[in-house]
Amino acid sequence: MTPLLALRGVALAVGGRTFCRDLNGVVLPGECWGVLGPNGAGKSTLLHALAGLRPVDGGEILLEGVSLARLTRRSVARRVGILFQEQEYLFPATVLEMVLAGRYPHVPFWASEGAEDHALALEALRSVGLEALANRAVATLSGGERRRMEVATLLVQSPRLWLLDEPTNHLDLEHQFALLELLSARARQSQGALILVLHDINLAARYCNRFLFLFGSGETLMGTGETMLRAELLSRLFQHPMQAVSHGKRRIWVPD
Amino acid sequence: MSRFIVDGSLVASRGNGVLLAMLVIGACGVFLASLLVGGVSGGLGGMWGWLSGTGDPLFGRVVLELRLPRAAGAMAVGGLLALSGLLMQVLVRNPLADPYVLGLSGGAACGAILALAAGAAGVWVEGGAWLGALATMGLVFWLAGGPGGWERGARLLLTGVIVASGWGAGVSFLLYLMPDERLRGALFWLMGDLGRGGDPGVAWGVLLGVLGLSWPCARALNLLAGGTLRAAGLGVAITPVRFLLLLLASLAAAAAVATAGSIGFVGLVTPHLLRLAGCVDHRWLLPAAVLLGGALLTLADLLARSVIAPQQMPAGILTALLGAPVFLWLLRRSPR
Numbered sequence: 001m002t003p004l005l006a007l008r009g010v011a012l013a014v015g016g017r018t019f020c021r022d023l024n025g026v027v028l029p030g031e032c033w034g035v036l037g038p039n040g041a042g043k044s045t046l047l048h049a050l051a052g053l054r055p056v057d058g059g060e061i062l063l064e065g066v067s068l069a070r071l072t073r074r075s076v077a078r079r080v081g082i083l084f085q086e087q088e089y090l091f092p093a094t095v096l097e098m099v100l101a102g103r104y105p106h107v108p109f110w111a112s113e114g115a116e117d118h119a120l121a122l123e124a125l126r127s128v129g130l131e132a133l134a135n136r137a138v139a140t141l142s143g144g145e146r147r148r149m150e151v152a153t154l155l156v157q158s159p160r161l162w163l164l165d166e167p168t169n170h171l172d173l174e175h176q177f178a179l180l181e182l183l184s185a186r187a188r189q190s191q192g193a194l195i196l197v198l199h200d201i202n203l204a205a206r207y208c209n210r211f212l213f214l215f216g217s218g219e220t221l222m223g224t225g226e227t228m229l230r231a232e233l234l235s236r237l238f239q240h241p242m243q244a245v246s247h248g249k250r251r252i253w254v255p256d
Numbered sequence: 257m258s259r260f261i262v263d264g265s266l267v268a269s270r271g272n273g274v275l276l277a278m279l280v281i282g283a284c285g286v287f288l289a290s291l292l293v294g295g296v297s298g299g300l301g302g303m304w305g306w307l308s309g310t311g312d313p314l315f316g317r318v319v320l321e322l323r324l325p326r327a328a329g330a331m332a333v334g335g336l337l338a339l340s341g342l343l344m345q346v347l348v349r350n351p352l353a354d355p356y357v358l359g360l361s362g363g364a365a366c367g368a369i370l371a372l373a374a375g376a377a378g379v380w381v382e383g384g385a386w387l388g389a390l391a392t393m394g395l396v397f398w399l400a401g402g403p404g405g406w407e408r409g410a411r412l413l414l415t416g417v418i419v420a421s422g423w424g425a426g427v428s429f430l431l432y433l434m435p436d437e438r439l440r441g442a443l444f445w446l447m448g449d450l451g452r453g454g455d456p457g458v459a460w461g462v463l464l465g466v467l468g469l470s471w472p473c474a475r476a477l478n479l480l481a482g483g484t485l486r487a488a489g490l491g492v493a494i495t496p497v498r499f500l501l502l503l504l505a506s507l508a509a510a511a512a513v514a515t516a517g518s519i520g521f522v523g524l525v526t527p528h529l530l531r532l533a534g535c536v537d538h539r540w541l542l543p544a545a546v547l548l549g550g551a552l553l554t555l556a557d558l559l560a561r562s563v564i565a566p567q568q569m570p571a572g573i574l575t576a577l578l579g580a581p582v583f584l585w586l587l588r589r590s591p592r
Contacts, residue, residue, distance in 0.1 A: 053488050077491030084485060090351055091481040093536050101479050105491030110472065112539070157490065 002065060003028055004161050004193050005050065011058030012045055018218040019045055022059070025212075025222055027161070032184060033195040034208030038238060041216035043197045044085055047163045050195065051082040063161075077105035081159035083150055085166050085197075089138050095149050096134040099124055102156030117156075124155040127182060143170035151179060160192035167196060168203065180207050201242075201253040205229055213237050229253075272540040275533060279547040283331070286551045290327040290558040291319050294565075329515055330450045330557040330571070331550035332459035334522050336512040338549025339466055341523030342541060343505035346481050347498055348413045354524035355509035358416035362423030363392030364513035365445040369430045372442050382514045385445070389510030392419060397502070448519035448572025450557045462511035466504045467546055473497055474538035481538070519572040521579035522549050522556075528583065 003026035010023040019042025027033060035043050048054045050061060052068040061068045063079060081102075102124070103117040125131045128148040133141065141149065147170045154162065162183060168176040180196075184207060187194045198204045204211070211228040213221045215237060221228065234242040234253065241256035340355040348357065355361065367388020371381045400415040427446065434442055444452060470477075476497050479487035488494045512519070526549040527541070535541050556578065557571040 048485075051489055053485060073488060073493045074491040077489065082489045084483075084489070087483055087486060089482065090349060091346070091536065092531055093478075093482065097478070097536065098482060101482060101490055104475060104479055107475075109475075112475075153490075 001028055003062075004064060006062040006065075007059070008062065009059030010049070010056050010061060012042055012049055013057050014042070014045055017042075017216075019214060019216070020220045021218050023220055027193050027195065027210075029160075029191045029193055030188065031193045031210050032187070032208045033193070033210045033212060034204035035195060035197045035212045035214065036199075036201065036204060036237060037214035038216050041214040043214055044165050046214070047082060047165050047195065047197060050161075051080050051163055052076045053082070074105050077157065077159075079159050080161045080163065081154045081157045082163040083154055083165055083167055085169065087146070087150060093138050094134070095125070095130060095136050095138060095141070096121060098138055098149055099152045099156055102153040102158075105157065120156050121152070124152040125149075127155060128152045128179075144172060144175060147171055148175065148179070151183070155182075155186065158186070158190065160190050162187055162192060162194045164194065165197045166199065168198070168200070176203065201229075201234065205251070205253065272535055272537065272544075275530075275535055276540060276544055276547070279544055279551065283547045283551040283554075286554045286558070287327055287331060290330070290554050291323050293558060293562055294318070294323060325456055326450055326557065327554055329456035329459060330554040332456050332463050333450065333512045333516045333519065334526075334550040334553025335463050335546035336459060336466070336508040336549075337519060337523040337553070338526035338545040339463070339470070339542065340505045340508035340512065341549075342527040342538075342545045343470060343477075343501050343508075344523075345527055346477050346538075347502055347505065348416075349480075349484065350410075350413055351528070352524070353413065354520075355505070355512065356420065356518065356520070356523070357413060358396050358506070358509075359392045359418075359420030359423055360389045360506060360509045361513050361518040362420045362427065363388040363395075364510060365518055366423045366426045366430070367391070368445045368514075369427060369434075369442045372438055373430055373434055385514040386510055388423075389506065389513060392423070393503075393506040393510075395419060444570075445513075445517045447570040448517040448575075449570040450516050450553075451561070451568060451570075452516075456515065459511050459515040462507055463546065466508045467542060470501060470504050471539070471542055473501060474542055477501070477538040477542075478536075481536075517570075517572065519553065519575055521575045521583075522553050525579045525583050526552060528587075532587075 005027040007023050007025050011021050012019045012023075017040075035046065037043050045054070049056050052061075052063075052071065052073070055069070063071060063076065068076065099121045100113055100117060103113050103120065107113055107117065122131065122134065125134055128151050130145065130148055130152060133145065138146065138149070147167075151167070164183065167179060167183070171179060180203070183194060186192075196204065196208060205225065209225060211223060211225065213228065213233070215221075221233070229251075231243050238255075242253055243256060244251045245254055246252075337355055341353070344353040344355060344357060345351055350357075364385040365388070367384035367386070368381050369384075370388075371384030376384065396412070396415050396419055399419070400412040431439065431442055476487070476492045479490055479492050480494075480497075484494060509523075526545050530541055530544050530548060535544055553571065553575065556574045559578075560571045560574045561568040
């Protein structure tokens with residue numbers, strides 16, 4: 001199986017802070033990665049680098065075997081989609097227009113979005129429960145509704161690799177689960193993979209089968225749930241004592 | 257349900273079509289009026305008589321030699337300013353940006369006044385304006401384009417504002433030193449006036465060129481309006497697109513200033529008026545801005561030369577006088 005994404009000796013640093021020095025690994029179709037770490041450990045920076053939005057400070061990132069630096073933005077955007085942590089909207093636009101933007105990498109440069117693209121956008125809005133707000137101005141949406149609109153844009157973009165930076169921000173409990181179920185289903189369907197930045201360990205434990213810890217000092221660790229979700233490791237990661245509590249068959253992580 | 261929403265978006269594009277048609281009619285009307293209104297007035301009858309070769313020859317000469325180039329100039333300059341403002345607002349990601357935010361008009365005025373002070377005239381002064389505007393553009397890009405500079409609109413904006421204030425001081429210094437008899441000619445570049453009687457051909461050429469080259473990037477502009485990083489994530493090649501569009505916006509501003517001096521407000525207000533009217537798709541917004549900007553400036557110039565006739569005032573004063581209250585009223589009224 002060709003890896004969707006391969007990291008070879010990747011180094012990342014911002015303003016003199018090193019987030020990782022020699023990160024190696026592969027992301028295979030069907031995997032769901034959870035990226036965990038304290039504030040300022042470089043989680044978002046890593047996602048941006050994986051989407052090709054910033055250069056790496058060493059090593060290289062391969063998308064389906066080709067270095068990201070050698071691919072055009074358009075061809076990357078057809079295969080890699082990213083949900084940003086925060087978005088600000090300065091200019092007026094309707095929800096449907098924003099979601100339709102997800103078709104940009106698929107529609108030729110000289111052409112316009114057609115009826116098929118509209119249908120896809122509406123279907124995506126339906127799957128996040130926003131179909132009734134299609135013609136509303138973005139500025140009138142609540143934080144959670146905006147988040148769902150951004151997810152709908154990503155669904156319309158329909159990448160193979162889904163990079164999600166705190167996807168559950170602003171969402172209530174019901175929508176948090178619905179969103180992660182939806183995205184995992186879509187990733188499976190497209191033989192793709194998910195990389196999630198999450199702060200909720202229990203949510204991550206429930207959906208992810210691979211983990212990457214960024215300690216913020218340049219130290220990184222990756223592995224499966226059994227090797228990574230251990231009390232001493234999580235305590236060190238978050239600089240706060242953590243322990244697992246059994247609830248039926250599930251283990252729930254709580255801070256001491 | 258889905259049919260209703262699809263229809264809704266069709267209604268939106270039909271709405272844009274109606275808006276554009278109205279703008280075409282409005283621009284033509286204003287253009288015609290500015291040919292007919294003035295000291296030598298013949299009305300539509302006079303126009304018809306002149307066209308059919310039986311009317312007053314003086315009226316014909318006034319229209320052809322004075323009013324036509326002036327109206328054509330106003331139309332082109334207004335379009336250039338609006339286009340430049342629209343592009344700058346999206347690229348700098350600041351709704352307050354306009355053609356002059358990058359210091360372009362300051363640079364142009366400084367260049368022109370420097371040429372005047374050196375005793376140059378005619379085409380050399382316009383050349384000075386072009387040179388000043390383009391040199392400013394190069395300077396701002398160079399200063400703001402350092403490591404990571406392209407990702408930060410704020411840095412570009414701030415660099416432009418600082419450069420503009422530098423030029424402002426330069427202009428004041430030159431005006432202070434300038435002999436009185438040349439002062440009036442220099443003031444033209446600061447106030448903005450369409451009565452200088454230059455050839456509008458260059459302005460029209462630049463306008464059509466900039467519109468033609470920026471329109472294919474309209475979908476990229478739609479994405480850029482929603483955020484630079486988001487646009488990049490969706491497949492817009494930010495650096496080349498941004499460079500091309502900033503270059504076009506700068507050329508448009510330079511052409512406008514070289515033709516008519518510094519005219520404020522048209523570049524800032526026109527894109528917002530259209531956005532408030534519900535036009536947000538740049539495929540429609542680009543041509544609509546050209547039409548509305550052109551019509552607004554032609555109308556302002558028409559008023560500027562007729563309200564206190566036979567006296568005339570620079571159109572730049574009127575655009576600011578009328579633009580400010582209209583814009584504030586719309587802003588207060590708007591639900592967004």
